Amino acid sequence: MKFEIMDKISHIEDSIVLFMDETLAFSSDIPESLSLELSHYVSRLKSKKTYKGKIGEIHYGTIKVAQDYLDVAILGLGNYDTFSVIKLQNSLAEVFRNLKAKNTQSIFVIGEQLTHYMDSKRKRSILLSEVLVMADYEFSEYKSNFEPQAVENIFLLGDFDKNFVDEGIVLGESNKIARHLVNLPANKLTPIYLAELVKSYGNINGFEVTVDHKSEIEALEMSAFLEVAKGSSQPPVLITMRYTGHPESDHRLGFVGKGLTYDSGGLSIKSTSGMVTMKSDMGGAAAVIGAMIAISKLKLKVNVTAVVAACENMISGASYKPGDIISSMAKKSIFIGNTDAEGRLTLIDAVHYIIEKEAVSAVIDVATLTGAAIHCLGHDATCAVSNNDDYYEVVQKSFAKSNEHVWRLPILDEYKELLKHHEADLTNTAGSPGTITAGLFIGEFVHDKPWVHLDIAGTAFKDKQAGIFTKGGTGVATRPLYYVAKKFAAK
Structure with a gap:
């Protein structure tokens, strides 16, 4: 899909997306015949009062210019009090999918009125390009009779900037890669295959990738990680991605993504319904991989290392068991209260x-860690735990730039006490409040480094299409991690 910014349009084919607020005022630098037809069309809407321009409101129609019939989608901006970027992006995604379903080849987006509600050229440019790219995704590679439809050209009319449009395209594509990784079934996306994919991403985009296999993981004494992995016939791998965009600097960001390519719950087995979507338990890994692609592709002047401890949590005679006491790379002992609390064990190593x-x-770790996160914040906001106010503020602002929600949960000494166990240093099931104690369990291994834990259990996967997200993986946290890296990039 090709994007082009236009100062004026001489001719329009196929379809038009027109932004309009509640005044229903219309003016644009387009051909007189088209302008006249659109003006008449909008006047009819006014007289019939069938469309009011409220934020997120969509009206579809058709106009005739010369001998051509053009599909028209009018997208409401509301007013200064009601305008919402998130409502705008979701309705724009819906419009795109509707026009794509009609085999539209070209979409002309008349976005001049958007300047009144988003005064930043950067924000406008990135928003439109990344949303249209993200909306252009569907997981279909295993459908035998699927015939893909494609929009070839997006023409933007308004005050936009090519560099920012290009940045939005990269962010949208990186999000789509993260979604696709989550959507791949576990019989295809094994830990080994995930490592192979990451190697290819590194080769294409310019970041280094090393993969440690079981013997090397054993040499590193990553005991907790290995305990989780040993019940599966699929061998574990430790994937390390390194991007060095600022060799003169000693500062290096660390991203860690939970990489359970499948989680049965182990001997503390999940229900069948609970296991169906457990291919998504590597959503944290997908986020850090997508972020590394964006960071390297856009050549940020920053140093970032990302790590994924990839494995499956399965059942066999070799599986670790409730009641076991295991070790960890940090030499802390852990009592196993539940084998389905496995993600935190891979993450601590x-x-x-x-x-x-x-x-x-x-360090930032990203994980589909606890079902309790859904009880905390539902499916629209990511839970966060952090030991550093300044670092968390960077993360929070990065989520805001991505139009994703995050909320910080409290750390209390009383919660830390719950991590202790009378037979071991720690327990992997510290009880309620489970999202916080799970995060604090990881926090026991961060030393004194600034750290943010992101629990994306509620936000990494959608049960149905909603706004910019199709059913399945969302790629949540991919773009925020990019903005965190950008914040630390040298100017």
């Missing part, structure tokens, strides 16, 4: 590794 072996300056 990955976090310890990235701090001790990769010498990162700060």
